[in-house]
Amino acid sequence: MQNTLHPDEPLLGRRASSDVPTVLVIAPGHGGRGGIDSVVRMHQTTETWRRMRCRLFPTYDDRNAVRKVRAAINAYLRAPRALSSATLVHLHLAGEISLLRKLPLILMAKLMRKPLILHVHAGSEESLFQKTPAWAWKCAFNAADRVIALSPAWAAILRRHLPRTEIVVIPNPVRIAPEPPPQGAEHCRVLFAGKLEARKGFLTLLDAAAVVLAEHPSVEFWFAGHGALPEARAHAAKLGIASQVHLLGWVDHTHLAELYAQASIFCLPSHNEGVPMALLEAMSHSLPVITTPVGGIPDVVTSEYNGLLVPPGDAEALATALIRLLRSPVFAYSLAENGRRTVEAQCSIAETDHALGALYASLDVRRQTATAAGGQRVSLEIEDAS
16 A cells, blocks of 8 residues: 555544654655655655655646646645645755745644655756756755755755755655566667656757767667657757657656666656656666766766766767767666666665655654653643642
8 A cells, every 4th residue: 555645535634643653655646657656666666765754745746637627726826734634844956946846844843833745856057056946945945854866966955955954865766677688689779767848858868869870770769758748759850860860758667667677778868857756777787887077967877887977968979879889789788887876775665765864863852852841831821829
């Protein structure tokens, strides 16, 4: 049982004993198609989720505009009741609209004096601190008891803007996949997984693909993600490589795991990122990865050791890196093995679950201490009055 509060589910009778913590996890929910959903799915499989009686409170559904509006209205209407039954609140957010949409829930949590964790998944420093109104992010982070950063690099960014905020680093969790069987050289597939939008660099990959295919005409390029599919299709046709480009649209987690198992190389040439789940998942599936040194990626990928880093927007450098791996399968295998070991050491579910459980426990101890102190004050006031 994953303990999700569905939009039409009643909350009567859900208030827990004050001695038993209940964590309300506020996140887009499984109607979303981004990295936050993948992170929460991993958390739902953990011992901490069960022990701390975590419950998912979904706030977003991006399948169409009507569902988006309905999800937001439902969240605001149901939040006071859901918050009243929680002892801790763990809220996932990014920048811009994501933060603004969550701000009323943050304010409700603080008005109810709930210990609050903000878990930051912003794509860039600009998105969080420049494109988001200053009054909004200041209000949100001033309300937080703790802020979770996805990597040391992101923790440093947050501390520059939030010098008085307590920040902890907890990496995104991934499940380590079984060792894949060896693939024949005749089936080489380059996989991109993520929304097809400018910041993910999908056009750069298509430009690089044209160069790669001139030398390796049998290579296939798979794009798993929703977004600008017509633009990608037109660009591939313009480059004359449409027959080798497969635009798969959005795929669910089961299908994506199958794509990782069938791919030869993973490529994510983003212009900005937090720490992308797709990258970590690809490394956990023993894929050699080519990506860019943006956001928290350099905290995970060391170029020439467990992946290759190329400048964002540089199609020539990206093509060179791809051709290098195609020419040198031994080197590609070495990168893949080191990548798998990296995420196993840094991002395994066991490691991240331990860190998150410790954070929950520390805030719950603080809550219980404050509750006990308040009770003592009330007792003294009654004694004095008598």
